[in-house]
Amino acid sequence: MSTIHDRNDSRTVQDETHDNHELHELPKPKRTPLPKFQLFIVFLIQFAEPVTATVIYPFVNQFVRDTGITRGDERKTGYYAGVIESAFFFAEALTVFQWGRASDRFGRRPILLLGPLGLSLAMLSFGLSNNFWTLVVSRCMQGVFNGNIGVSKSVMGEITDSTNIADAFAMMPLMWSFGSTIGPIVGGLLSQPAKTWPDLFGKIMFFHQYPYFLPCAVAALIACVSGIIASIGLKETLPSAVYQEKKRRAAAAASVTPDSTTGLLSGCNDPGYSSAADASLEADVSEEASEAPPPLKDLFVPRVLMTLLVHSFLAFVDMSSQVLQPLVYSTSVSLGGLGFDPYRIGAIMGTWGVINACVQLTFLGRIIRRFGARNVQKFAQLSYAIVIALYPVLSFFAKRAGEADGFVWAVIIIQLCFAMSNNAAYASIQILILESAPTRASLGATNGMAQAVGSVMRSIAPSIASSLFSISLEHQLAGGNMVFLILVGVALVGLRLAFLLPAKSTSRRG
Incomplete structure (x- = not known):
């Protein structure tokens, strides 16, 4: 639990130095x-x-x-x-x-x-x-x-x-x-x-x-x-549970009568007495432990609701995009797809998955630290709009050539590069959800609300996206591209909402 104190202190220092325009004078936190x-x-x-x-x-x-x-x-x-x-x-x-x-x-x-x-x-x-x-x-x-x-x-x-x-x-x-x-x-x-x-x-x-x-x-x-x-x-x-455990151990240690074996300073090995820093941490945990889980109405504050709204759009657009990819890839060229067989689709998705995993492990943490979770989320929302908007482009080149030619493969590569933002989207939104929690005592409830919203969106998105795809082709709405126009619009709404997220982290110290 030593990280609780570190997190609050680091954010306090950052906020104060930013307000005083002295950020450049402080060393970067280790x-x-x-x-x-x-x-x-x-x-x-x-x-x-x-x-x-x-x-x-x-x-x-x-x-x-x-x-x-x-x-x-x-x-x-x-x-x-x-x-x-x-x-x-x-x-x-x-x-x-x-x-x-x-x-x-x-x-x-x-x-x-x-x-x-x-x-x-x-x-x-x-x-x-x-x-x-x-x-x-x-x-x-x-x-x-x-x-x-x-x-x-x-x-x-x-x-x-x-x-x-x-x-x-x-x-x-x-x-x-x-x-x-x-x-x-x-x-x-x-x-x-x-x-x-x-x-x-x-x-x-x-x-x-x-x-x-x-x-x-x-x-x-x-x-x-x-x-x-x-x-x-x-x-x-959980701070309150950790605090209660520390109290229990302290009470057990205090009940031991000092003798020639235990010594008067036997309690100095307890973490609560090891140093001034640990004593400060103990006070910090004690303060947070005094917070009871807030009532449900206290979670409905603007910064929580806005973050949940962005998360809901992200979950919906992401699931819709996942459904559209195999649909477009497998649909015949004459109907606006690429006519790929299952083996080729699996090879594309498998290769992309391996490359994406390597890229995320190598660069994602650095990117979020460098640009911040809010900016990464904005870029990810924009990337989803681009990924979906490129499907009609794929269809155009495939129909023109009658097959997947070099232009089609070039667009696929560009599309998959932007699709690599999917992990960045979820990593950044989760950080924003944690930061939006009103207090540490509400952290679990806030995460629970976010997960519930995401589950609902992921449950309805596949049927909506696949139905829109079928209707667009069957009735040739916007040349069969109506599904993409609608989902690009949804992604752009998510992007606009991402701009309304809090500009910087807020402390959760009740």
């Missing part, structure tokens, strides 16, 4: 080393969440058909599979704020430990299901326990300060991307093992009766392992 082990545990929990969320994607449609709910009509598969996926986002949206509020009251650690445990049980339940509605209930459970991702972001905000927070959050989107890649691989390779590997699993009747249990069990194991490691090494970061 970067605090990242708490690597604590970040590793938080990232491990975050990694388990996308694995459990995406492991079902390769087999969920067949699983739905196997339950008999479609009664042999494969045209209904998409509808029922959509119900399962909507149940996940709906449950997450309903509970994510409550997890944040609970973490403000009971501590970050117990809430974070509940997540992997619940995900493990939900995945096992999903794999053992044999009817459609059990699948829906199990998927709802996954959404409920996936909802504590906002709590992990609160922990990241509490174990970092203004000098290293950008580096920590630069890695966060990559964990979701990595987990979202591993999940479908596990689901595809391990589903129906008795049929895929008859020599190994063919004689085990259990895998004939429950052909999708194995990938679910592996995902559950990943979540369980993350929970076990977290239970061993994750430290509490």
Whole structure:
């Protein structure tokens, strides 16, 4: 918790020197080393969440058909599979704020430990299901326990300060991307093992009766392992909980009668008595610990609402863009697409993903420190508008040549370069969300609200974007480009809102 004092002090110094026009006279603050082990545990929990969320994607449609709910009509598969996926986002949206509020009251650690445990049980339940509605209930459970991702972001905000927070959050989107890649691989390779590997699993009747249990069990194991490691090494970061633990230890130490073994100064090894700096930290933590979680109405202040609004536009435009990319790439050239086959689409997206990950790990933290989270967010919102606006350009060159020629590939490269701002967008908006929290006691609730807003936007964006794409082509609205015009407009509104974000960080000292 030494970073709490550092963060507030560094921001106070920056604000005061800026007001006195003396910033150039002060040395640049030294970067605090990242708490690597604590970040590793938080990232491990975050990694388990996308694995459990995406492991079902390769087999969920067949699983739905196997339950008999479609009664042999494969045209209904998409509808029922959509119900399962909507149940996940709906449950997450309903509970994510409550997890944040609970973490403000009971501590970050117990809430974070509940997540992997619940995900493990939900995945096992999903794999053992044999009817459609059990699948829906199990998927709802996954959404409920996936909802504590906002709590992990609160922990990241509490174990970092203004000098290293950008580096920590630069890695966060990559964990979701990595987990979202591993999940479908596990689901595809391990589903129906008795049929895929008859020599190994063919004689085990259990895998004939429950052909999708194995990938679910592996995902559950990943979540369980993350929970076990977290239970061993994750430290509490909520100021009030840390303060109560310090009081308990101090009381226990005071109850020990000094003797020839303990000595009169045996308590000097306690962190609270180690130095003047630690004493100052103790006072700082004590002050913050006195804050109770504020009522809900106290969160509805302009800086919080504006940040949440920007986040909602970001989530909607990002999900819409993710849906449009494979649609445009796979649609025939005559209809305005590029006519790519699945292999080529996968190669493009996979190559881009690897390059994007390397770029983000190398440069994103430095970029946010250099230009600030607000400016990075503005550029990211602009980049989304450019990415979407380039789809009609791709269509124009593809139709002119009748195929994907050099001009098309040049535009694709430009488009993918701007698309690399996606991780920067989420890293910067998360920093802005942390800074917008009215007090440290409201950090979990603020993160919970942001996660709820994002979940709602991500749940409705795919259907809206894909429907607009189909309608635009079917009725040739704006030459089939109406969907792009609408979404560019939405992205530009998000950009305008980003300019209304607070110009500089605000302290959260109540």
